[in-house]
Amino acid sequence: MTILEGDRACEARGTSDVSRVHSARLRVGAFTADPSGNRLECSGVDYPVEPLVMDVLCFLAGRAGETVSRDELIEHVWFFNPYADESLTRAISLLRRIFRHDPGGRAYIETTWKRGYRLTADVRMLAPARHLPTYYQAPALEDEFAVAVLPFRRQSTEESDGFLADGLTRDLTMLLSRVPRLRVAAYSSAQTVREGADRAPVISDRLDVRYLVSGSLARQGENFQLRVALMDGVDDAQLWAQRIDARLDQFFSVQDKIVLDVSTSLSSALHLSHAAALQQRKPFQLNAYELVQRAEALRLHYNSETAHEIVTLLEHALELDPGDGAVHAALAVQHTQNVTSKFCDTPAETFSLAKRHIDAGLSLSPHDPEVLAAAGITATMMGNARLAVRHLRTALDLDPNNAHTLAVLGWQQCWLTGEEEGLRMIETAEERAPHHPRFSLWAHYRGHCEIRLGCAERAIDAYQDGEARNPGYSLNLVTLAAAQAVAGRTSDAHSTLLRLKRVAPDYRLEDYIGLARRMTYWFGERLTRKAMISALADAWHTLPAD
Known part of the structure; x- marks a missing residue:
């Protein structure tokens, strides 16, 4: 498939449920490898392995047929740990012990003397396994970094709307209580105050919190409208507000998403507002x-x-x-x-x-x-x-509630599987928290995912989004130039590289090559590492001399 055909295919892709996280399974010779479950299976027998041992296998599988040096494996799996040499030897030994159960008696890992290891078995991708997240409670601390969710107001005469408003209040209180170091006033305490009877500073002082969340639920025919605001009770100022409109018959089907959208946006706004106060x-x-x-x-x-x-x-x-x-x-x-x-x-x-x-x-x-x-x-x-x-x-x-965690997870998940769920996770983070300090980076991650998916033009759009959000970030200029070069937009790549030289005059082509080699899952079948490096090198070497 050509790059142009790849971008056309990108135009036709559909939506997917971002809450489902895939983890690719591999066929390695006679064995099925399930990285998410850290196990190998052959002839109906399961062989559990340690996570780092599975990391070694996945790295070798990604370079099947090539000799991979011990230093590369240690850098990738053990993060340059100088004491990992013995751990790598043990991992290879454990894998070989399992692979001896191949009914055909084949050898799977070959040692290349004084160089490294080569996976000789055939490797192919299988259908992904599903992973659905489960949730746990997390502790909350910090006295000044505290919030209360006030009872949501019902702005209609329907008695049932009161139950909906109360449910939203409870759910938001529960989700925000899982934000690390954020102290959330108990639901029962917040129920003792009524917004409108007292000003925000009085309520804030009574509940011993700085921040207040207030909201209302209104029915408008077959639709409902949810309004939420974040206030600084000390300064008596509104910091953030959001309005959501949807059909009433969809309320229960989208309620969990709405609450999570709101709590994530609130969490981001709380952190940003508190950090701004600390700047003074x-x-x-x-x-x-x-x-x-x-x-x-x-x-x-x-x-x-x-x-x-x-x-x-x-x-x-x-x-x-x-x-x-x-x-x-x-x-x-x-x-x-x-x-x-x-x-x-x-x-x-x-x-x-x-x-x-x-x-x-x-x-x-x-x-x-x-x-x-x-x-x-x-x-x-x-x-x-x-x-x-x-x-x-x-x-x-x-x-x-952590939008940055969601964005990075989406980026890495897309890299691992070459599937679009990860891209949707990044887009969800962008929708929920456009005021987040790392918002500009999320467009950068989107660009990386588009490269992995073979969509050069979409990658260019994403990197340009990142440049608009945070002008002059050198790494974004490097990746933008590489995407432009591989898409055949040589003149644009030259212009971007000239801007890079002004921002980071000591950046070299070798720096990009090293980055591309370290980021193992960055590239796919349509936009390969070799193609990206070659395209940027061609653009780089035709730049005018300094």
């Missing part, structure tokens, strides 16, 4: 987690300068509280992003530092969804999509 204070007045929130707000205008400012804030936070897992996790994410964006000069050392921070974060806070999401993002930047998906799924199960 001196850094030494903030606690460790408040410094993390302040650092997050800097992503609204992300570039090399703000990236290094984020590291400075987070290192200060770590000095204040070395035992805060969320701080370690945030530092891990930033260090890996600095490598990916070429905002640092020592990538191997920076990746190793990030790995130490994320290990510390997971050790200190193994059930914190923010830490788990950070572990997923760290794995993403290091090129391990399978590990990223595992962490991100768990994080989203614990806190379904």
Whole structure:
């Protein structure tokens, strides 16, 4: 299929349920590999394997027939861990032990002396397995970062509308209570106040919260209208508002989606508003987690300068509280992003530092969804999509309100399977939280997914969205130029590369090649790694001399 035919196919694709997450299954010789279940099956017998052992197999399967060096495997699966050599030897041994059960007695993994390993078995993709998320409760902390959901007002005479309004109040209270470190006033406490009888500061003081959520439900013939607003009770100001219109006969079928849409938007608005309030204070007045929130707000205008400012804030936070897992996790994410964006000069050392921070974060806070999401993002930047998906799924199960977790999970899921559900997840995040500090990055992720799906023109559109949201972000310019080049838009690619040279004069073609090789699942059958590198190289080498 040509690139043009691929883009035409992209025009015809339909919608799908983003709540269903696929995980591709493989046929490896006589065995069926189920990565999501971490098991191999042959002749009706199941062979469970450890997740990292399955990661080794999936990496080899993605390069079936090629010799893969031990260093590549260690970098991909163990994140540059200098002590992983013995673990890799053990993983290969465990896989070979299982593969000996092949009825045909074939050898599956060949050792190439002093080079690495080669998977010699035939590999093909099978139908994906389904994964449906389950949900758990997460703890909430932080006194000032607190909210109350006031009783939704019924704006009609229908008695049944009162039950609907009460249900929305309960559901929003429940979902927001799963946002890490956000303290949510109990439903019973919020029921003791009536909006309109007192001003917001009085209600805020009575419930001991800073933020208030108010809403109303109105019936209009066969339709209903839901209005929700977020208020700062201390400053007596409205911070955010949303209106949803739908048919009444669809209410129950869309109720869960509506509530999740609203709670995700509220969560994003709460974080952004709280971070804005923190910007007005001196850094030494903030606690460790408040410094993390302040650092997050800097992503609204992300570039090399703000990236290094984020590291400075987070290192200060770590000095204040070395035992805060969320701080370690945030530092891990930033260090890996600095490598990916070429905002640092020592990538191997920076990746190793990030790995130490994320290990510390997971050790200190193994059930914190923010830490788990950070572990997923760290794995993403290091090129391990399978590990990223595992962490991100768990994080989203614990806190379904985190739009960034949803977006990164969608990106990585699309990379793994080459299917569109992941793309829909990114689009859902964009719809729910357009004011999120990482909103500009989500268009960048969409572009990556379109490359994976073979749709060069759609990738260009997505990268241009990202450029409009955050002008001058160097990595977005690199990927935009590559998409333009492979689509045959050489003049556009030249213009983009000239802008890149102004923004990041030290960026080299070799940097892009290294990134493309590390991001294992970035490319598909229509837009391959070789094609993308070759197209960008052709555009790069025909640029006028400096």
